[in-house]
Amino acid sequence: MVQDGELPTIAVEHDPDQLDDLTILRLTQEIKDVEASKNPLVGEFKSISVLLDEYKDATFRSKIKALGGGNAGYRPVRGDGNCAWRAFAFRYFELLSKLSKEEIEASSKFLQSRTGLLDAAGYSETGYIDFVEETFNLFQKLPDITPEQLVSEFNNAEVSSAIIVHFRLLAAAYIKTHSGDYLPFIDDGEGADISEYCNRNIEAFSVEADHLALSALVNSMTTVDLGVVYMDRSAGEEAVVHNFFPAESAAEVDPPLLKIDLLYRPGHYDIFYK
Amino acid sequence: MASAASRRLLKEYSALQRENNVSESSASASLITEVSISPVSQEDLFYWTGVITGIPGSPYEGGCWKIDIRIPNTYPLHPPEIKFVTPICHPNIHFKTGEVCLDVLKSHWTAAWTLLSACIAVRALLSDPEIDSPLNIDAANILRCGDTTGYDSLVRYFTNKYARLDR
Numbered sequence: 421m422v423q424d425g426e427l428p429t430i431a432v433e434h435d436p437d438q439l440d441d442l443t444i445l446r447l448t449q450e451i452k453d454v455e456a457s458k459n460p461l462v463g464e465f466k467s468i469s470v471l472l473d474e475y476k477d478a479t480f481r482s483k484i485k486a487l488g489g490g491n492a493g494y495r496p497v498r499g500d501g502n503c504a505w506r507a508f509a510f511r512y513f514e515l516l517s518k519l520s521k522e523e524i525e526a527s528s529k530f531l532q533s534r535t536g537l538l539d540a541a542g543y544s545e546t547g548y549i550d551f552v553e554e555t556f557n558l559f560q561k562l563p564d565i566t567p568e569q570l571v572s573e574f575n576n577a578e579v580s581s582a583i584i585v586h587f588r589l590l591a592a593a594y595i596k597t598h599s600g601d602y603l604p605f606i607d608d609g610e611g612a613d614i615s616e617y618c619n620r621n622i623e624a625f626s627v628e629a630d631h632l633a634l635s636a637l638v639n640s641m642t643t644v645d646l647g648v649v650y651m652d653r654s655a656g657e658e659a660v661v662h663n664f665f666p667a668e669s670a671a672e673v674d675p676p677l678l679k680i681d682l683l684y685r686p687g688h689y690d691i692f693y694k
Numbered sequence: 695m696a697s698a699a700s701r702r703l704l705k706e707y708s709a710l711q712r713e714n715n716v717s718e719s720s721a722s723a724s725l726i727t728e729v730s731i732s733p734v735s736q737e738d739l740f741y742w743t744g745v746i747t748g749i750p751g752s753p754y755e756g757g758c759w760k761i762d763i764r765i766p767n768t769y770p771l772h773p774p775e776i777k778f779v780t781p782i783c784h785p786n787i788h789f790k791t792g793e794v795c796l797d798v799l800k801s802h803w804t805a806a807w808t809l810l811s812a813c814i815a816v817r818a819l820l821s822d823p824e825i826d827s828p829l830n831i832d833a834a835n836i837l838r839c840g841d842t843t844g845y846d847s848l849v850r851y852f853t854n855k856y857a858r859l860d861r
Binding site (some may be wrong): 440441442445449457543544546548549550551578581582585589619620623624625627 | 702703795807
């Protein structure tokens, strides 16, 4: 822990004039890791009043109040660059865990069929299979899982990291196989490279999800509607909600459509419960 | 974490062996001759070694560099560390330590990549230097001045000096 007015020890080992890019990169990552490790990967449910206590700013307070009282709440997720992905994945499995065995089975089968996207996008099976398997291992446990067990599964870094990679690859694969839909948003005027965009912004572990990434994730899953509540200082009494609906929806009711809500505060996503 | 890493490395190793067998029988050894890698010992899959050849038509043509691949316990979530053992003249490769500065091997690593695809990316870097993040400042400066003739002959000199196949 760092006391006020005291420099972190890693800063004094290095002469600031002698730092090369690699060292800066490594030190930045170390600082992020230390900060991140103070929180669990997925925390416990908290009432919305806990969030209200964190803020003095009138804009935030009125927006938080407008989110609703009663059962509304949120679940904090570690801010390690994977928060949107981890929050989405946890909520996905949490919602599934409350469904019947048949519905879970149908959802699992459907998601399995989406693995074809990865092949279509040119990923090698050696590269993705371990991550995909981890997702379906968790599916197997779902019918009997308790809420506590699910939280503990997601706090096992090996399990939740693998699921995050699986979901990241699905989203990237969707963009790569629907490049015409995404190219206009990626093009910076100097010509765009879809594969490079996916590599830098979606596939790379610990890189924050942007708007495009979330849209691609929802499109790749096709069984999830995603709502993101933007809790920022923009004008207004109520937080703006951005909705992401899949471009093509899965066949009728089977598998069931899930509704996931995330709470966004600049630079970070948590899970939101209405 | 280490168990996931071992599992994955074992898969990559068997996939490479299968490819090697195929290419030996059909003589269509395209990638294998450009980049070839294998574990130093079958007892330890976390330490590999390999050979990268220069792309024909580039000043690295005819060169052949030995590389060292160390794999962290958190692989494939985190990238392998690839170093050149044979000295090479390149703006993004340290001449003495062999360290490689390539974003996809650092902050933009993708877990779906394999050791082979990482090495292929390193080979591609040879003809596509990034002069804004140099580890070999002298080589980068020559390129920055736009002196490609000078750069090419410098690269060719070091390739001939250290990395000739027929040496």
